[in-house]
Amino acid sequence: MTKLTDVARAAGVSIATVSRVLNNPGSVNAATQQKVEQAIRSLNYRPSRVAQRLRSKGGNSKIIGLVLPDIQNPFYVDVIRGVEEAMYEQGYAAIMCNFAQNEDKERLYLDILQSESIDGLIVAPVHGRDQKVVNLVLSGLPIICIDRGLTGVDVDVVLVDNHQGAFDAVSHLIKLGHRRIAFISGLPQIPTSKARLGGYEAAFREHGLAIDESYIKYGDSKHESGLRLSAELLDLPTPPTALFTGNNLITLGALETIHRRGVKIPEEIALVGFDDMYWSISLNPPLTAVRQPGFEMGHRAAELLFQRIKDPGRPTVKVVFDAALQVRSSCGAATAALKDN
Amino acid sequence: MTKLTDVARAAGVSIATVSRVLNNPGSVNAATQQKVEQAIRSLNYRPSRVAQRLRSKGGNSKIIGLVLPDIQNPFYVDVIRGVEEAMYEQGYAAIMCNFAQNEDKERLYLDILQSESIDGLIVAPVHGRDQKVVNLVLSGLPIICIDRGLTGVDVDVVLVDNHQGAFDAVSHLIKLGHRRIAFISGLPQIPTSKARLGGYEAAFREHGLAIDESYIKYGDSKHESGLRLSAELLDLPTPPTALFTGNNLITLGALETIHRRGVKIPEEIALVGFDDMYWSISLNPPLTAVRQPGFEMGHRAAELLFQRIKDPGRPTVKVVFDAALQVRSSCGAATAALKDN
DNA sequence: TAATGGCATGAAAACGTTTTCAAGAGGTAA
DNA sequence: TTACCTCTTGAAAACGTTTTCATGCCATTA
Known part of the structure; x- marks a missing residue:
């Protein structure tokens, strides 16, 4: 790697001048600047970002x-x-x-x-x-x-x-006539999970409905929890008629379980997911989802x-x-x- | 940030010794080692990876x-x-x-x-x-x-x-009776695109079939080219009965076009994609695809x-x-x- | 006792920059 | 002429490490 010294030698100036040309062009004589720029180009010099970082801590290491x-x-x-x-x-x-x-x-x-x-x-x-x-x-x-x-x-x-997004999703289901609406949450300690749960609950309150805790499941925000927890929900004595999934990986897991069991969407269970994907329309069926930009x-x-x-x-x-x-x-x-x- | 000097001062040794404790434990007196390790812990010292990189070029900057x-x-x-x-x-x-x-x-x-x-x-x-x-x-x-x-x-x-993967996919379609098999390729200058095209052609040769160039389209390996080129293919006077897509984004684009037009898969057109996804089973319909690990x-x-x-x-x-x-x-x-x- | 060797440690150089400080050149005003 | 600016440049320090080299000490051997 060519370094400052090489450029300086080639241009017949000191390394300080080369550095100035690089960082403070104009602070140096026009003719010198020319010479230095020429040398930089011909040697294909690039400053070491490591040395730059070491020297000037904070703010311009890019x-x-x-x-x-x-x-x-x-x-x-x-x-x-x-x-x-x-x-x-x-x-x-x-x-x-x-x-x-x-x-x-x-x-x-x-x-x-x-x-x-x-x-x-x-x-x-x-x-x-x-x-x-x-x-x-x-x-x-x-x-x-x-x-x-x-x-x-x-x-x-x-x-x-997140609160509003979940609220809208669940309200949508309620307006469609659903009452047994399950929710598969991501990890409960994550703030977004809390907010989405809050939106879910608020939608129930808003419509004067009671919440059945047995329809709320907590997973780990991954595909596998969608897979497993949706199965648990489908196995309930009175399974939910609608499912709201806490993020896109959970949604995909739930979708897989539902398909494997041959349960029909939306006839037997309605599905709304948090997180949209540009290929949600190509899913089976095209997925209703809350879009985060x-x-x-x-x-x-x-x-x-x-x-x-x-x-x-x-x-x-x-x-x-x-x-x-x-x-x-x-x-x-x-x-x-x-x-x- | 605490640095080597701070640790050295706290332990009452030189920075060289501290460095040795860090990089070459055992090369230093046991008692000294103890003192230094103690100082490192109590000051919560972490070496600057930037300085390490600058000093020892090549091989251990991690x-x-x-x-x-x-x-x-x-x-x-x-x-x-x-x-x-x-x-x-x-x-x-x-x-x-x-x-x-x-x-x-x-x-x-x-x-x-x-x-x-x-x-x-x-x-x-x-x-x-x-x-x-x-x-x-x-x-x-x-x-x-x-x-x-x-x-x-x-x-x-x-x-x-890639050659074999494409060969298998297209052979599968041929064995199912398809003859008008279209291929939407990614950017033609990419080696993988070339190999996949090669596999496509080899499958035709293998079965003694002629290739119709009008069924081969070149895109840019993105969703949009799947969207657009699949439309072009469907608009042909005699559209293909099967489609082999060159990567997963193209597949999703094609799937979207096909759905929007209400064309039935696999009855009206068969689809095989290069690249599998773990949620391919949740697509409409579950996608036949070549899996890359x-x-x-x-x-x-x-x-x-x-x-x-x-x-x-x-x-x-x-x-x-x-x-x-x-x-x-x-x-x-x-x-x-x-x-x- | 004197010489030799090994071991533990420290001083200092080096990595490639940026930046401060000093200094030389040249011009202008008193 | 002297004093004082301004403009341009270079020398050198600093950033935080690793590593080489030198040094001092203690033990061993003759």
Whole structure:
């Protein structure tokens, strides 16, 4: 790798001058600048980002961390794409870490990121009082929380209105005449699970209905829990007539169980999922789902992070996106809804 | 951040000794070792990976690059998971870059990775003679190519037998009696597209059938080309009776078009896709597809990379995984296949 | 006792940048 | 002429490690 010294020698100047040409063009004599730029080009010089990071700690190393719970979940893939697009525009790179809902793994990755001297961090904390993340916030590292907030500390947050999304989904089922509506939740300690459960309950209250706890199941936000818990629900003496699933992996698991058992959707059971996918329309049947704008959320989070890196003192903001119910044919009114799409 | 100096002062030794305790335990007096370890713990010291990288170039910075064409493609998500699991076991971290089939973006990311002084690289080159990657290989950086090889240079490769996978898929359709079998290919310059086209053609030859070029369409390996090119195929005067799609995003696009038009699968058109997904069974209808073991491939690629980092001189290897046809109900024999699942 | 060798440790250089400080050149005003 | 700016540049320190080399001490051997 060619380095500053090589360029300096080639151009007949000192390394300080080369550095100035790179970082502060205009602060140097025009003729010298020419010579140096020529040398940089002909040697195909690229500065070592490692040395840059070591020397000038904080704020201009152009690398950030992105720490997410589950890369297998298409929602987070959308978030990644949004973050990545914004970063590409600014010449940043991300160290991407998938901690698979495992707090130990999250901790390890956060340690690594810290010792990589990142400029900032976008993270979906493993739960609401994630001490490791809280400490990082307090240490002054620019941080944006995405999808999930953090209690007890002032931090920027980008998320979706999970309560309202769940409320709309369950209300939709209630309006279709359903009363035995089951809910398969993700991990109960995750803030989004709590909010979605809250929306579910609020919809029942709103319509003056009582909640039957036996229709609420708690899983781990993965495919397998959808598979298993939907089976448990179908095995109840009086099984539910409708099912609301807490995220897209649970939805796919439930769908698989329902199909394997030959249960008809929506005739025998209606299904609404949290999280839409662009191929939800190709599922059997086309899935009614609550859409989270993952790409936009990721993009917005990255923008907020850049702002905070530039101006660490700016007041924190909380950005809440709407969750929109996409009505397709998996819960009654089948033919009518299909035409809309 | 606490640093080596702080630990040294607390333990009453020099920084060299602390470094030795960290990297070469046993090379130091037992009592001193105790003192130093105590100081490290009480100060919660973690070495700066940036300084480590700067100091000792090559081989022990514990960070690698992972450069893939499309994170939206579930196959690559599986690859990422496989790589990530292997790396986690070894205490490595990855800088993940998604170049979205864009050669400029790939080049930028490779530049960034190089100037991050990574220990090694796992990459799916944008095409077979990707000069940037070739140069990196020649420069001696440990590199594993995944999913796609590189012509004209000796490099480790992990991929799937695309030719055989496509051959099996198309043979399956031929055996079911289909003759007008269309193929929607991904970007033609990508090695995998070429191999899959080769398998398609070989299946025709094998059965003594002629190929009708008008049934072969070239797209860009994304959802949109599946959407559009399947429409073109359905609009032909004599539309195909079967469709073989070149990757999973194309499959989903085609599926969407077919559904929107109300064309029945498999009665009016049979469908086989390259790339399986764990939720293929929940599609409408359950999809017959060629399965690539993405997770295993990623894991294996990471292992090969660790080997090469340790022993840069070892001979290169080419690991070829089998592509297995998963028969479901999207191409005839519908009810029989469903029972198997 | 003197010389030799091994062991534990510390001082200092190096990695490739950025940035501060000083200094030389050239011009202008008193 | 002297003093004082301004403009441009270079020397050197600093970032936090790893590693080489030197040093001092103690034990062993002649």
